[in-house]
Amino acid sequence: MHSQKEISQRILKQLLYSEVFGHPLNEKELAHYISSSEIDLKTALDFLVKEQLVLKSDDYYFLFENSSKISKRKSGEQKANLLRDKAFKVGAFIQRFPFVEGVAISGSLSKGILHDDGDFDFFIITKKNRLWIARTLLVLYKKVFLLNSRKYFCVNYFIDDSSLEITEQNRFTATEIVTLIPVAGEIFPAFYTSNNWTKSYFETSHPEVTIRDQKKNGLARFIMWLFKGSLGEKMDLWCMRKTLKRWQKKFSDFDHEKFDLTLKSRRYVSKHHPNDFQTKVLSKYDELTQNYVIQHAAKLKNAEIEL
Secondary structure, three states: OOOHHHHHHHHHHHHHHHHOOOOOEEHHHHHHHOOOOHHHHHHHHHHHHHOOOOEEEOOEEEOOOOOOHHHHHHHHHHHHHHHHHHHHHHHHHHHOOOOEEEEEEEOHHHHOOOOOOOOOEEEEEEOOOOHHHHHHHHHHHHHHHOOOOOOOOEEEEEEEOOOOOOOOOOHHHHHHHHHOEEEEOOOHHHHHHHOHHHHHOOOOOOOOOOOOOOOOOHHHHHHHHHOOOHHHHHHHHHHHHHHHHHHHHHOOOOOHHHHHHHOOEEOOEEEOOOOOHHHHHHHHHHHHHHHHHHHOHHHHHHHOOOO
16 A cells, blocks of 8 residues: 555656656546555545646646647547557457467557557567568568558567567556557467566556457468478578668668667567657656756655655
8 A cells, every 4th residue: 555645756757757748647547557546546636736746637637738738638539549449450460460479559549549640559479480570571561562651550569479578677668568458369468477577667457368369361371381390490580680681771870779779680579669769758758857856846845755
């Protein structure tokens, strides 16, 4: 059981993180991140609003005033509701590809928001040592049949079932994990068990998911049979090396550290985030925290809250 001061501190940290995206949160969403009873959470929120440490409008909570924040949130939420079923269908379709074990919705849609420039982001788990074949097939499908559009088919993060633990352990990756929406695949209970480290950021329990695998069609089963042995090992390595060589040429201005963080390429993981969104988000979070602490130093001290 946490004290009101501890709950208040957790609320402020979560709202500060959400401010990076200009994304106010309602009480239900805050409850997803913060382990406490409904009464304790509401008491802490009422206290923070009364002390003018938190702002509230239309049942949304936030920290920095912005006249368009609520309307933008509502329009993004409306679009997400309209397209969520489509995202589930696309995710189930992806899981039918050869060697794909599990698919989950990630990104803004997993937080209940989809703006006009948003797309469907998917987190994908594959069979061991077949990640790069699966990735190559999905990318080829996108290029050939979707004319390289990523609007509803953004497949930029893959891991395989031998390495389910996410190695980059910070508030950004923890948030992405606890907000994932599993679409297809029986691998997700094992994935969540392997990532219990997220509890150091959010004490909320991982969802108990029992999602069945999608049935592979004849072509997918044939490809999996064709590449089940040594040929599959060689093909997977070939796909990885060809992709890595292309990225090294395209992003030759990246230093080794930035390349490895944003374009991580191992047999068991593939990440294609050249815009380095994670670093930008965490840097902005630190900046907003510092600004907030300076702006509300006296009130925070009076409430005995440290950030």
